Amino acid sequence: MPQATGRGLYIHVPFCHQRCHFCAFYLEIHHARAAEEFLGSLLTELRLYGEQRLFGSEPLQSVYFGGGTPTTLSAPQLATVLSAARETFGLQDEAEITVEAHPGSVTQDSLSHLRNAGFTRVSFGAESMNQLELDRVGRPGNPMSTVQMVTAARTAGFTDLNLDLMHGLPGQTIDSWAASLRQIVELAPTHLSCYALTVEEGTALQTAIRRGTVPAPDETLQNEMEDLAEDILGEADFTRYEISNYCRPGFASRHNRLHWTGGDYLGLGPSAQSYVAGRRFGNVSDLSAYNAFLRTGTLPVTESEQLSAADDACERLVFGLRLTEGITLEETGALAFSGLAGKVDELIGDDILERRGERVRLTARGRRYADTVAVTLLASLESSLSSLPLTS
Numbered sequence: 001m002p003q004a005t006g007r008g009l010y011i012h013v014p015f016c017h018q019r020c021h022f023c024a025f026y027l028e029i030h031h032a033r034a035a036e037e038f039l040g041s042l043l044t045e046l047r048l049y050g051e052q053r054l055f056g057s058e059p060l061q062s063v064y065f066g067g068g069t070p071t072t073l074s075a076p077q078l079a080t081v082l083s084a085a086r087e088t089f090g091l092q093d094e095a096e097i098t099v100e101a102h103p104g105s106v107t108q109d110s111l112s113h114l115r116n117a118g119f120t121r122v123s124f125g126a127e128s129m130n131q132l133e134l135d136r137v138g139r140p141g142n143p144m145s146t147v148q149m150v151t152a153a154r155t156a157g158f159t160d161l162n163l164d165l166m167h168g169l170p171g172q173t174i175d176s177w178a179a180s181l182r183q184i185v186e187l188a189p190t191h192l193s194c195y196a197l198t199v200e201e202g203t204a205l206q207t208a209i210r211r212g213t214v215p216a217p218d219e220t221l222q223n224e225m226e227d228l229a230e231d232i233l234g235e236a237d238f239t240r241y242e243i244s245n246y247c248r249p250g251f252a253s254r255h256n257r258l259h260w261t262g263g264d265y266l267g268l269g270p271s272a273q274s275y276v277a278g279r280r281f282g283n284v285s286d287l288s289a290y291n292a293f294l295r296t297g298t299l300p301v302t303e304s305e306q307l308s309a310a311d312d313a314c315e316r317l318v319f320g321l322r323l324t325e326g327i328t329l330e331e332t333g334a335l336a337f338s339g340l341a342g343k344v345d346e347l348i349g350d351d352i353l354e355r356r357g358e359r360v361r362l363t364a365r366g367r368r369y370a371d372t373v374a375v376t377l378l379a380s381l382e383s384s385l386s387s388l389p390l391t392s
């Protein structure tokens, strides 16, 4: 199996102040008492993994607080968790330590506290700079607070700032999308993530679309918006280094790269997923059950699978293809599986993948079908393995 390329920690904070209409993440509405109890469980989970010496003595290259909205926890609470993670696993000197933040749930003081505690990067969920577009998807907050909190984060000493944006929002036009992008560029972040709105099962957005009160996302328009983002951000010196991610030189997210290059990561908190030494495992997606496991000193893992070499190679390939730089078949381990390598050649013939020297990546057309490519590669692997002759 190919060597992992680093190790990181992901912490899922399962609280928000309200649920956005499009959101299907596991979360609970924030209450101070529930947050306190969660914090105790999280520290126990950290301690249990520390006792297992899961990562040996190699320190972490990234820690990522996601959710949910991590900044529903107070800055001292977040600092306590980071300090426990540092003591448990150790951190590289240059470790990237990110906290996702809703601009309405931080202040100048809390950002300063987080910076002083060792956080190096803030990822703000801006989503749009158009108030109506935010309101239509039940997204709390306003564009002005994004502007103010980016300034506050800089004042606090953060130099690495990400902003998340969404395209394909109800009522969003190509012009309003361009306006959002230009306002965001003015804020001079180091990193931008641009996601297409997707309609998830069981969300309020899905119900509204079914009732006809909100239009479904228009795929053609979303594709145009994606192209426009690449143009506007390219002019502003952002490089598209992955399908949905752009950065200024030297500011690609180490946490993201870890996922796309087959690195090990441990996920803590309800519903968090992990991948360590070829094993994928996931926590229970329920806060009460999560707390109950940890009260008895038991890890809250409810799914676990040791990937076969074939599945591992396929996953590495699927993730690596998302990167603009692509990936070599050799580093994924895919060369050992003729079904996979053969399908890659076929997709190159179909102008879905392309070779760049030794590397393979999605073409501009292929980026539109990244999810289908993943399914196709997995299916080709399964059919080639099932057709192998049985040996005694």
Ligand code: SF4
Pocket (backbone or CB within 6 Å): 015, 016, 018, 019, 020, 023, 024, 025, 027, 067, 068, 069, 102, 125
């Ligand atoms: S803030 Fe983020 S995690 Fe919370 S409900 Fe909205 S999209 Fe979901």
